[in-house]
Amino acid sequence: MNHVSPIRPKLALLALLISGIALPLWAQDPLQRPEPRPADLAAEEAEGDAPSQPGPPMFGLAGPYLAARMATVQSDFRAAARYFARAVAHDPGDQYLQDNALIAMISAGEVSRAVKLASEMAKDDRETELAHLVNRAQLVQQGEWAALLDEEGAAAVGEGDLLVGMIHGWSLLGAGRASDSLAEFEKLSELPGVGSIVKYHLGLVRAMVGDYEGAEALLSQNGVASHLLGIIARAQVLAQLDRREDAVALLxxxxxxxxEPQLLMLRERLHAGAPVAFDVVKTPADGISQVFLTFAGALSGSPEPEPLALIHARLAAWLSPETGEARLLVAQLLQERHQFDLAETEFDALRRQGEVRPVAELSRIDALSRADRPNEAERAALSLTAAYPDLPQAWIALGDLLRQQEKFAQAVPAYDKALSLLKDMPAQARWFPLYARGIALERSGNFDRAEADLLAAIEINPDQASLLNYLGYSWIDRNxxxxxxxxxxxxxxxxxxxDGYILDSLAWAYFRLGRYDEAVAPMEQAIGTMASDPLVNDHLGDIYWKVGRHREAEIQWRRALSLEPTDSGDVDPDRIRAKLDRGLDAILADEERETKHADPARPRVDSARNE
Structure with a gap:
């Protein structure tokens, strides 16, 4: 891999703004290299690269390289950074390994280590495009504007280098060349397809140099400042123009x-006549941080977010640690990759900054729940309801957590509070908490209230499949x-x-109604999508028995047992063994004598979370 020119994102593909960066070539395997020098290993251990837990033996380059690749596939960025660093120690000149180490380090939040490696690559004249990006970010962080401008040269705007051009524009402002900075952004704003992005940054620059009229003319244009930071910037600009009423109306x-507590506090200051400064960007470094944030947002908005979205978000947060939007985007991208511990670090940083933002906390609660940390998630939800008692989403989140833990009776008051807060909201905002409270009520034995909630939810949202399935099956289960x-x-x-769950319900409804032949097809469809679900296998066995296919029924029951159902789940393994021993008819006869339902299974939905 040879030294390459700076990143040149193409304007025609905004969702791939940074496609010029060399991504890891996973099919490319580096050749076996000599053992590392003792000094390399000593330096690595001094930097804390050794794993906290003993790992498998790593012989030569192959061991750490393969471990790094496996960690990357699993998005385990900390482990990937550790092992790629070891691989680089075995072969300090391999740019492929160095680029992968940079990606892993930055993704893990170890930006300082990435900066050190990128600097070493530049000194050795082996700077890749990614290393070049990191080295520019370091110059920004240090405020070395003259060095940055000398290193960059003039931005080649005609070739469509949007990222280079925007960093260049802010660097000119950092170097005290305000007129040149404005001219650079004016040129960039003429490029097709990126007008709103560049006009937002041009508006920020105009505000920073005191041209608030010019800033408002840009920020007021449709789509230019429609995001949170843009709304804050425009409201602050209006305040500088002594147009507080317009700023309040905007908010x-x-x-x-x-x-959004940031907006609420700003509105309160505007109402009270308190001083309001323009501080959404305080320095050119903050502006470049927002450039990285803009690119990260564009890349993360695609159906399959680009890996480099996280790189840009991390650099944005590193350059401007007080920008909560950057940390929040980092946390959300980490959650998407199931790196919940790393995400929690970002949420902790937001709270330390005094930004207990509901959108961040709701995202955090969901992450903790999905990471199977229900106690922490519940504490976070309780804290959110205490901080924002009038926020219905906080009470819904608490109710959902309690319901997922089968604390159904405790979940009902949380949904009660949410629905009381939503009483004057459009009906569409009420259907899900009605549905969720209906489930909690039904599971806690209050079917009359549950039925009323479920019917009310269906009236609002008559085409919601899981909702229809739940009430329909509940009625059939109760005859x-x-x-x-x-x-x-x-x-x-x-x-x-x-939906295998709904197909299971349909088949089981036919079974309960004695329409056994009609139950076969939907249950066989359900087993096709949920072959590893013991309840579906058990149900199919019962249906086969009732249509005279006894041998196949026994196969399904044995299959259900092989999936190791527990007594606390939906399937009773002892009951399956009894069916294998005596047949289903004998079991049903015993249960009828004991006045029990044949199988008190309840309808299941695809997820206990919000749909």
């Missing part, structure tokens, strides 16, 4: 402002409204034809 028009319940489940299956 009042933001949907969901009650969930009530049988035909209407079956029609609901059939509609749910039409709305969501590939």
């Amino acid at each position: 009042d028009g933001v949907p969901g402002i009650e969930a 009530e409204n049988l035909e209407r319940g079956l029609e609901m489940i059939k509609k749910a299956a039409e709305l969501s034809p590939g």
Whole structure:
């Protein structure tokens, strides 16, 4: 890999703004290299690269390289950084390994280590595009504007170097060349397809040099300042123009402002006549941080977020640690990659900065729940409801957590509070908490209230498959409204034809109604999507038995047992063994004599989370 020119993102592909950076070539395997020098290993250990737990023996280059690749596949950035650093120690001149180490280090939040490596690559005249980006970020962080401008040269705007051009524009301002900075952004704003992005930054520059009229003319344009930082910037600019009423009207028009403490505090200061400074960017470094944040947001918005979205978000947070939006985006990108511990570090930083933002905390609660840390998630939800008692989303999140832990009776008051806060909101905002409270009520034995909630939710959202499935099956399980319940489940299956849970409910509804032949097809479809679910296998066995396919029924029951169901789950392994021993008819006869349901299974939905 040879030395390459600076990154040149192409404007025609905004979602791939940084596609010029050399991504890891996973098919490329470096050749076996000599053992590292003792000095290399000593330096590595001094930097804390040794694993906290003993790992497998690493012989030569192959061991750490393969371990690094496995860690990368699993998005275990800390381990990937550790092992790629070891691989680089074995071969200090391999740019492929160095680039991968940079990606892993920055993704893990170890930006200082990445800066050191990138600097070494430049000294050895082996600077890659990614290393070049990191070295420029270091110059920005140090305020070395003259060195940065000398190193860059003039930005080649005509070739479409948006990232280079925007960094160059802010660097000119950092060097005290305000007129040149404005001229640079003016040229960039003429490029097709990126007008709103560049105009936002041009507005920030104009505000920083005191041209608030010019800044407002730019920020007020459609789509230029529609994001959180843009709204704050425009409100602050309006305050400098002594147009506080316009600033308050702007903030009042933001949907969901009650969930954004930054906007609420700004509105309060505007109302009170308190001083309001323009400080959404305090330095040119903050401006470049927002450039990286802009690119990170564009890259993360694609259906399959680019890996380099996290790189740009990390650099944005490193350059401007007080910019909560950058830390929040980092946390969200880490959550998408199931790196919940790393995400939690970012949420902790936001709280230390005094930014207990509902959007961040709700995201954090979801991350903790998905990381199987329910106690921490519940504490976070309780803290959020205490901090924002009038925020219905906080109470819904708490109710969801309690419901997921099967604390159904405790979940009901949380949903009660949420629904009381939503009473004057549009009906569409109420359907999910009604549905969730209906589940909690039904599971805690209060079916009359549950039925009312579920019917109310269906009236609001009549085409929600899981909702129809839940009420329909609940009726059939209780031997009530049988035909209407079956029609609901059939509609749910039409709305969501590939949902194995709904197919299971449809088949089991036919079974409960004694329509065994009709139950076979949907249950076989369900098993096709949920072959490893012991309940579905058990149900299919029962249906096969009832249509005379006893041998196949026994196979399904044994299959259910092989999946190791527990007594605390939906499947009773002792009951399956009894069916294998005596047959289903004998078991049902015993249960009828004991006045028990044949199988009190409840409808299941695809997820206990918000849909």
